[in-house]
Amino acid sequence: MRPNSREKSRPVSNSGVSRRSALTTLGAAFAAPAVIIPSRASAAERIVFVSFGGTTQEAQERTIVQPFMKETGIEVICTSGPDVAKLKAQVRTGNIEWDVLNLPGPQAVAAEREGLLEKIDYSIVDSSDMFLEKKEMTLPWYTYGGGIAYDPRRHPAGKHPRTWPQFWDAKAFPGRRGLRTRPDETLELALLADGVPAKQLYPLDVERAFKALDRIKPHVPKWITETPQTISLVQNNEIDFVYTYSGRVEAAKRQGVSMDYVYENNLVTPSFMSVAKGTRNRTAAMKLVNAFLRVEGQAAFCNTMGYSPVKRAAMALLTPEVRAQQPNLDDPNTGVVNVEWWADNFAEVNKRFKEFLLT
Amino acid sequence: MIQPGPRPARSKSPLSSAVAIVAWFTYGFLILPSLIIIPISFGDKDELIFPPESFSLYLYRKYFTESNWIDATLESLKVAVLSTGLSLLLGVSVAYALSRLEFRGKKVLTLFVLSPMFVPSIVLALALYLYLGSARLTGTTLGMTVSHTIVTMPFVVVTALAGLRHIDRNLEIAATVMGAGRMMVLRTVTLPLLRPTILVGGLFAFLMSFDEVVVSYFISNVRQQTLPVKMYSSIHWEISPVLAAISSLLTLLSLAICLATIALRKRSA
Amino acid sequence: MVVFLVPTVAFLCISFLVPLVVLVTTSFGEPLWTLKNYAELVSRPLYFIVFRNTLEISLLSTAFTLLAGYPVAYHLARQSERRRALLIILVLLPFWTSILVKSFAFTVLLGQNGIINTFLASALGEQARVPLLFNRVGVVIGMAHFLLPFMIFTVLASLLNQNPDLRKAAEIMGSGRIRIFCRITLPLSMPGVLAGSLLCMILSMGMFITPALLGGRGDIMISNLVDFHVRETLDWNVAAALAMCLIGITAILTFMLSRVRGGQLFDTAH
Numbered sequence: 001m002r003p004n005s006r007e008k009s010r011p012v013s014n015s016g017v018s019r020r021s022a023l024t025t026l027g028a029a030f031a032a033p034a035v036i037i038p039s040r041a042s043a044a045e046r047i048v049f050v051s052f053g054g055t056t057q058e059a060q061e062r063t064i065v066q067p068f069m070k071e072t073g074i075e076v077i078c079t080s081g082p083d084v085a086k087l088k089a090q091v092r093t094g095n096i097e098w099d100v101l102n103l104p105g106p107q108a109v110a111a112e113r114e115g116l117l118e119k120i121d122y123s124i125v126d127s128s129d130m131f132l133e134k135k136e137m138t139l140p141w142y143t144y145g146g147g148i149a150y151d152p153r154r155h156p157a158g159k160h161p162r163t164w165p166q167f168w169d170a171k172a173f174p175g176r177r178g179l180r181t182r183p184d185e186t187l188e189l190a191l192l193a194d195g196v197p198a199k200q201l202y203p204l205d206v207e208r209a210f211k212a213l214d215r216i217k218p219h220v221p222k223w224i225t226e227t228p229q230t231i232s233l234v235q236n237n238e239i240d241f242v243y244t245y246s247g248r249v250e251a252a253k254r255q256g257v258s259m260d261y262v263y264e265n266n267l268v269t270p271s272f273m274s275v276a277k278g279t280r281n282r283t284a285a286m287k288l289v290n291a292f293l294r295v296e297g298q299a300a301f302c303n304t305m306g307y308s309p310v311k312r313a314a315m316a317l318l319t320p321e322v323r324a325q326q327p328n329l330d331d332p333n334t335g336v337v338n339v340e341w342w343a344d345n346f347a348e349v350n351k352r353f354k355e356f357l358l359t
Numbered sequence: 360m361i362q363p364g365p366r367p368a369r370s371k372s373p374l375s376s377a378v379a380i381v382a383w384f385t386y387g388f389l390i391l392p393s394l395i396i397i398p399i400s401f402g403d404k405d406e407l408i409f410p411p412e413s414f415s416l417y418l419y420r421k422y423f424t425e426s427n428w429i430d431a432t433l434e435s436l437k438v439a440v441l442s443t444g445l446s447l448l449l450g451v452s453v454a455y456a457l458s459r460l461e462f463r464g465k466k467v468l469t470l471f472v473l474s475p476m477f478v479p480s481i482v483l484a485l486a487l488y489l490y491l492g493s494a495r496l497t498g499t500t501l502g503m504t505v506s507h508t509i510v511t512m513p514f515v516v517v518t519a520l521a522g523l524r525h526i527d528r529n530l531e532i533a534a535t536v537m538g539a540g541r542m543m544v545l546r547t548v549t550l551p552l553l554r555p556t557i558l559v560g561g562l563f564a565f566l567m568s569f570d571e572v573v574v575s576y577f578i579s580n581v582r583q584q585t586l587p588v589k590m591y592s593s594i595h596w597e598i599s600p601v602l603a604a605i606s607s608l609l610t611l612l613s614l615a616i617c618l619a620t621i622a623l624r625k626r627s628a
Numbered sequence: 629m630v631v632f633l634v635p636t637v638a639f640l641c642i643s644f645l646v647p648l649v650v651l652v653t654t655s656f657g658e659p660l661w662t663l664k665n666y667a668e669l670v671s672r673p674l675y676f677i678v679f680r681n682t683l684e685i686s687l688l689s690t691a692f693t694l695l696a697g698y699p700v701a702y703h704l705a706r707q708s709e710r711r712r713a714l715l716i717i718l719v720l721l722p723f724w725t726s727i728l729v730k731s732f733a734f735t736v737l738l739g740q741n742g743i744i745n746t747f748l749a750s751a752l753g754e755q756a757r758v759p760l761l762f763n764r765v766g767v768v769i770g771m772a773h774f775l776l777p778f779m780i781f782t783v784l785a786s787l788l789n790q791n792p793d794l795r796k797a798a799e800i801m802g803s804g805r806i807r808i809f810c811r812i813t814l815p816l817s818m819p820g821v822l823a824g825s826l827l828c829m830i831l832s833m834g835m836f837i838t839p840a841l842l843g844g845r846g847d848i849m850i851s852n853l854v855d856f857h858v859r860e861t862l863d864w865n866v867a868a869a870l871a872m873c874l875i876g877i878t879a880i881l882t883f884m885l886s887r888v889r890g891g892q893l894f895d896t897a898h
Contacts, residue, residue: 048581054593055405058426079581080592085485085859086577093492097580104595107860114862181840221740222762225840228598232407232732237741238761248596255404256412347861351674354853357845358677372805375706382703385696386718389776393721395733407732453636460629470879472636475644476830477878478651479854482871485864486647505643512636514827518782521823525789525816541629555788559781563827566723566777590726602729609724617717621710 046075047099047284053080055251056305060102060292063300068291074284084111091116091277099279100288105339106184106346108138108272113343118275124286126293130310131329132270132336140270141292142307143336145246145327146185147266151234153258161241163265163333168193168212170219175240177216178233181223183353184342188267188335189243190216198265198335206349210356223357234259246325247306266327269337270310393610400603407600418604428589428601435586437500438575439568442507446564449508450515451557455549457516458523476513483510484577491578498580506578510571511564518563522556523549655868665869675853675870679877682850685764685839686832689771693828694821696772697779701820702813704780705787719780722773731841734770735761766842771832778831779824786820787813818888826885830878850874 049065051057057080065076082101088111090096103111111117117137120127127134132143148167150160155175161167167177167189180186187204190212196205222239224230230244231252249261273292275285291297298309299317306325309315315323327334395409400418402411422428457469475483487506488497496502526549534544550557572587579588590602657665669675700719704712722730737743738760748756760766790813798808836852850870857867 052593052595054597054599056596057593077581079584081576081588083576083859084862086488088862089485089488089492089577093489095492095495095497097498110860110862181845220845223845226594227596228594228728229731229841232598232735235406235408236735236739238735238739251597252406255406255408257406257408347863350856350860351672354848354856355672355674355677358674358681358848359846374805374809378699378702381696381699385700385776386715388696389718389721389773391737392725392730392733392773395736396725396729399729399732407729409732409736449636449639452632456629456632460633466883468637470882472640473882474648474875474879475640477875477882478648479851479871479874480834481851481855481858482651482867483647485858485867486651487643489650490647509640509644517823517827518785521782521819522785522789524819525786527791552789555785559785562781563778566720570723587726590728594728598728598732602726606725606729610721613720613724614717617713621713625710 045073045281045284046077047279047281047288048077048079048097049100049102049288050079050082050098051102052082059301059304063304064291064294064297065288067297068288072284072287074287076288082107084114084116087111087116087276088114094278096276096278096280098276099281099285101274101276102141103138103272103274105140105270105272105337106342108274109135109339109343110346111274112137116277118277118279118282118285120275120289121282121286124283125290129312130293131312132310138272138274139289139293140310141273142298142302142309143268143270143327144307145263145266145268145334146243147246147264147327148241148262149230149234149244149249149259150241150262151237151258152260154237155240160262162262164189164193165195167241167243168216170216173241175219176222176238177220178222178224178230178239178242178244179216179220180230180243181225181357183349184346185243185267185269185337186213186353187349188337192265192267192335198333201335202338202341204341204345206345206352210352213356231257231259246327250306250325263325263327265333267335267337268308268327268329270339271307272339393606396603397607397610399600400607402600402603405600407598407603418601419608421601422604422608425601427584428586428605431584431586431589432605434583435569438503438507438585439565441500441504442511442568443561443564445504445508446512446515447557447561450512450560450564451519451553454516454519454523455545458520472516473513475509480510480571480573484574487574488577497578498583500583503575503578503583503585506574507568507571510574511567514563514567515560518556518560519553522553522560525556526552651868651871654865655872657865665865666873668866669869669873678848678850678853679873681846681848682833683877685767685771685847685849686829688764689768689775689832690825690828692768693772693775693779694825697776697824698783698821700776701780701783701787701817704784719777722777727770727774727837727841730773731770731838734766734842738766738769761842763844764847766844767839767847770838770842771835774835774838775828775831778827782824782827783817783820786817786823790816822885822888826882829881829885833874833878 051060057078061078065078068074069076082098082103084103084107087098087101090098112135119137120134120139125139127139132140148161159173161169161173166173179189187206187209188201190209191201191204192198193216194208194212222229222233224233224242227244227248230242231248233239234242235252235257246261246263246266249259252259273289275282275289279285293311295311295313295317298311298314301307302309302314303319303322306322308326318326329336398411399407399409401414401416402408403413403415403417404411453472457465457472487509491497491502491506530548530552531544534548539547570587572591575585576588576591579585586605593599655665656662704715707715735742739745740757740759740761742761744760745757748758760769794812795808798812803811833849834851836849836855839847839849840852854867854870854874857863857870
């Protein structure tokens with residue numbers, strides 16, 4: 001918890017909110033009879049927002065969704081566990097349960113291609129001044145960096161890899177490595193390790209990546225499926241160097257876990273906001289998407305979680321501590337995951353990756 | 360502490376001692392993870408940490424006060440009780456009919472009754488979600504109970520079929536010869552003999568429903584989340600240490616219920 | 629008698645048959661009617677290796693569960709009712725602990741630097757450390773921990789159902805305990821053993837979170853691939869075809885188990 005970081009962002013958002021919430025209070029007083037009889041109108045002003053659960057979602061709700069509800073009077077019901085298969089089934093049966101979804105990159109693009117998403121209404125959503133390109137149906141709203149993490153008690157400065165070529169060098173940096181069971185991100189790491197410049201990763205040279213992966217294979221005792229294990233295996237001295245996310249490591253550090261993260265040679269992945277096709281309340285849903293892109297909300301959320309905002313203006317509102325944790329997108333050694341490439345190639349490459357793991 | 364304890368002297372054969380050793384080894388194996396999880400549950404951090412640096416009731420407080428953990432627990436209990444009842448009713452009766460009737464195609468029918476357990480849960484979940492979704496039954500207690508019953512009933516059938524094989528048919532025949540009607544035989548002979556089996560089948564149904572996550576995730580909606588669905592909902596990023604508190608609480612609760620039952624039975628005896 | 633059959637069959641027809649039919653037609657690429665989804669399954673080594681792994685892992689886990697579980701059931705059957713109730717609490721413990729925290733506990737216990745290996749290393753030297761995690765051993769341990777109650781209770785029910793007079797009679801006739809066990813107790817408990825093994829086989833075929841958390845890189849299960857096609861590639865046709873193969877294999881296994889002598893799971897003949 002960093003109370004002062006939240007306080008800093010508060011004055012900015014409050015000035016706007018308090019005036020409007022005063023208006024809504026007044027409005028509510030006049031509308032009192034309508035409140036007593038649950039009206040259709042109020043039922044329509046209810047949308048469901050689905051996100052990843054846990055601390056990320058708690059931060060989203062506190063810094064963005066709750067202020068949004070106060071300001072607009074739109075009721076947002078929050079739930080967790082977004083899943084494109086469930087969305088596809090909802091769209092197919094017309095039984096729409098989710099309105100606004102926070103999806104990981106490749107899944108958002110997959111949903112877009114399957115026709116499961118509404119077009120983003122850019123007359124409501126303000127997409128100006130963004131680091132990343134907007135898309136027709138889905139919108140990046142924050143990014144998170146992935147890199148090398150280790151236990152500083154076991155591997156003090158100089159004893160752990162700082163870049164991906166070093167991570168691949170088991171002679172210079174002896175130790176057990178942890179990588180993921182997903183090909184996305186992992187193939188990028190292999191290419192970075194093999195000397196491909198971070199800005200020229202795409203289209204991925206799949207052959208070259210698998211050759212590089214063959215070299216690291218003997219030094220990886222555990223290929224990790226679920227992110228929590230990237231932390232717990234280093235914590236319990238089962239892995240020495242692991243690929244994981246800065247926000248996750250910083251959260252563990254705050255809880256007293258002995259871990260450190262290298263903010264060099266990072267891989268940045270965007271997280272996307274989308275609206276389900278056939279949503280019950282398109283306008284309200286778009287308004288909520290817009291709320292996630294507002295500078296104050298972005299800053300407040302990123303200050304809590306240590307992620308990076310997509311709005312340039314939000315950068316200025318980050319605390320010095322969180323700003324130090326930002327992967328520098330202009331750094332030639334920072335790669336950005338291309339979700340479009342993955343949406344095209346995910347199925348095929350993933351099968352090959354699974355065969356790589358099996359043999 | 361509990362020890363292999365007083366048993367009839369004649370059972371001190373090499374076989375019994377060997378059995379006891381393996382049995383206690385297995386008991387130990389079953390308890391071992393709990394011995395780690397219970398200390399973790401008294402930690403005061405938002406990460407799983409063993410051993411905890413300091414002890415507190417922080418995680419238990421979180422369970423009782425935060426983000427609908429209690430609602431999810433109650434929802435799980437409700438669905439588990441309802442689907443256990445339905446599974447027992449349907450499962451035991453179909454097992455009874457299958458074991459006492461001879462007809463063509465019985466094997467095929469048996470396989471059909473058992474078939475839900477052959478279907479991978481993610482596929483069953485998706486198929487049921489599409490089906491119940493068209494009927495607008497997702498996110499309802501009915502939809503949830505029906506889905507869980509499909510998952511748990513085959514397990515009741517398997518245990519009941521095994522149990523019915525043990526029952527001495529001669530007892531049933533004797534009762535029939537003495538003039539008892541079929542329902543009478545069922546009520547006074549078969550069902551009482553089947554009691555241990557029904558208990559075990561019911562226990563399996565309850566616990567499987569209580570643990571079920573994939574089907575529940577699909578069928579549940581915003582307002583109706585079961586405990587496992589909530590537990591898994593943030594797995595992509597973190598494992599909430601509140602889960603350690605929940606596991607420990609459930610362990611202690613089951614312990615308390617068992618001890619209370621034993622005490623009550625002793626008093627009434 | 630038919631009264632007992634109708635409600636269940638009706639229930640399954642209403643709630644399960646339709647999804648099942650949808651599954652079958654989806655696997656044939658309805659409305660295009662093609663075999664290409666099945667062709668996909670033989671097109672590359674991936675599916676074959678994973679099917680083989682799945683069978684190996686389920687068989688190993690079931691065998692281990694039976695070996696560790698049968699003695700417990702036997703032990704429980706010979707206790708007084710009160711002691712049995714107390715011991716059953718121990719058997720039930722795994723149900724209350726989610727695999728998500730259990731996997732953390734297993735890491736602390738079984739890891740290279742876990743409690744067991746640290747103990748072994750300090751007692752017998754560094755070379756005594758054994759890899760118990762992130763390989764097949766880890767998967768079997770994790771699965772057996774969940775499966776044991778299913779085996780124990782099914783076998784226990786069939787042990788408790790045995791007529792104690794049979795054993796007494798054999799004893800009076802002068803049979804030794806081992807002989808009694810081999811000739812009476814074990815054969816009579818076969819329905820329980822078979823039912824328990826069937827439950828464990830089927831349950832373990834469906835597990836994929838345990839192997840993902842405790843297994844090595846090769847421990848990918850068929851359910852894992854089904855999940856992959858359902859949720860990640862959204863290719864539901866191939867997912868359905870995979871599911872059909874899994875259903876076929878489990879149905880055959882069940883049928884084979886049902887024919888094992890002495891245990892006839894579905895037969896009425898006495």
